[in-house]
Amino acid sequence: MRELFENSRDLIAEINTSFIRPLATQIDWSWRLNGIIGARGTGKTTLLLQHLSTTHGIGEEAVYISLDDIYFSSNRLIDFIKAFRLKGGKYLYIDEVHKYPEWAREIKNVHDLYKDIQITFTGSSIIDILKQDVDLSRRAVIYELPGLSFREFLLLSGIKEIEAIPISDLVKNHQEISMELTKDFRPLKYFEDYLTYGYYPFFLEGTKSFKRKLKQVINLVIQTDLNFIEGYDPKNARKVNQLLYILASNVPFKPNISKLSDKIGIHRNTLIQYLHYLEKASVIHLVNPEGISISTLQKPEKVYLRNTNLAYALAPDKTNIGSLRETFFISQVQPIGTLNIPMNGDFSFEDRYIFEIGGQNKGRKQINELKNAHIVSDEIERGIDNRIPLWLFGLLY
Template sequence: MRIYLQANDGDVYHYRDKNGLESDMTVSLIVGTRGVGKTTMMLQHISMNYDINSPSVLYVSLDNLWFSSHSLLELADEFHKNGGKALFLDEVHKYPGWSREIKNIYDSYSEMKVVFTGSSMLDIYSSGADLSRRAIKYTLNGMSLREYLDYEHKIKIAPVTLSDLLADHIPLSIELAKSFRPVAILKEYLKYGYFPYYKEDKEGYFNRVAETINTVIEVDIPANIDIEYHTIIKIKKLFSIIAASVPFKPNISKLAEQTGTTRPSLLHYLDALEKAQAILLLDKEATGLKRLVKPEKIYLGNTNYAYAFSGDNVNIGNLRETFIYSMLSATNKVAYSDKTDFTVDGKYHFEIGGKEKNQKQISGLKEAYIVKDNIETGYLNQIPLWMFGLLY
């Protein structure tokens, strides 16, 4: 189910499936990087499903100055006494000790629905309180190409699973290409379709994207990891190096030297940037503490970052791979392959390229596909790049 909210300028803000907002769980956590629309989605849901003048519902942002002298538990107690039934908490990562107090709220007022949003770095499994059995966690990614089609062009398409896409890409692409020009729209999306706020100011969009990354590093990462100011400077430098080099196979020792830190610290910085959705790390199939070893390749978190930091000098191969990885990783497990660009769910092999890409790279592999840019419809195991934007 979709949510819409009429904005003051008559435009329509668009957000994705409500997930945790409609969950039967008493406590739900919605995480995502800055700018994907967590706050707007929450406010939309409240305005459409509750009487905003009723004492039974309350929205509060936890960066409010009120919390400098009051506790979250104190708020919940007063709210409950006055008939409160649904408590919506925004920016929870800015409140020290949030997990323990939310656990206490759940234990004290188990009938109260609590929905809270926070940074993509939040982890209910290692938050210092046992929330994993009490809360369900949802991740709100940036807009997919499918959602951009709806938001920008009013073209509604149902999401497609990867297995259905692989089986039916030919008839599906032929049918969809009758109603819009997918290659042209993909070019739009790669440039400014990931964050919904592009509609507010397209001319200033890339500056705002750069500011978003800066705030993620300066505010969101320190709010979730105990680091000092000089470490923030090193993480900024690391991101700058990555932005100028992606996609690449990292030499961790060299990166540590360039950043002015140690190898273990660098791996922790990379982990923090990945959890903040600033970058994508491509690993071999692995379990456990994968950050103890270096990633095989590094990408920026989405294609809009590439344009924000490289302008029109973006590498087209980088854009294609970043797009595929960012779309697939939202719904499937993506891993490094020494034979193709990506292995997905341990069985599908994908090689990415332009319309002239041949079959040489996937010769002899089962469940192998060529993903081609600049084509509208597919043929046999050749799938249009744009179709992977329909996965969520």
């Protein structure tokens, strides 16, 4: 147990707090039970350690632990918390909860028994709080940490500091916003770098090794994280890898489920379930038509990779500029609201706006008669009328 505290102190002492994700200010840290979920590699552990460092420092009242530590292979979490409390502990930051089979039940018991203990936990985005064998939904407030936006990438890289822009302001005032920002800033100079390696904070460890590390992250998702989904058969990991390569080579993918299930060698219902699993693991986006309720047995209208970095890592010889544009748009907009596929246009956002994505010469033909419809154009710095630069959508969070 002493080693866990020493490890916590070492990590807190070493953590860099010069850049902190905006989610840190949105979390109500005074709430007694918070959960942070998100894809591997997006910075959940860093967020915990930064808050520990800036709020508690190195002391006895707060500690960081990870439930994939070998200590918890033969020791119960609840026993550790009892001992921690007896030593004056109050604030517990728990990483990788999904690696510990009884995590939900034991955290629920601690929450109900000890009113003086505050817990913040992190876990893979595959975690479904509502489907645990105990009810945490009334106790825990859950936050999701997406990957870096283009805005955060610019800030973290030391290129430019820009405030996040609400989508309503962006749509209404994009001409003035883009004109002001580009007085001394060339966004397209950095845009391709972001598409290639800017979504995951670990690009700071070196861009040359970035693709290799990202492939390792995806392998861990398929080989490890998906095993925590009820009903998932780990023997099909190779087939999930095959599915993911097909998707990466053909995005945006409009799935023919029968042909795809024959090609991979799994039942069509199993294939649809695996698509939903990969979405829960934040590897892909499933986009459905307007007015269609989402079901785990429903075939999606289109399948996109979660972000453009995955395209360059998984199928670099298959990247397509049109697909990259749409994937970028989804990755930047989906964290702030719901996107669907309308009758006309590429995407609708919260039934408020319709967007058609394309290059600088993209025409209005498909959305000409529609209200609140806008062209989103790559390869332009500044907008005009209802033509909005694509890069601006990277400033939403």
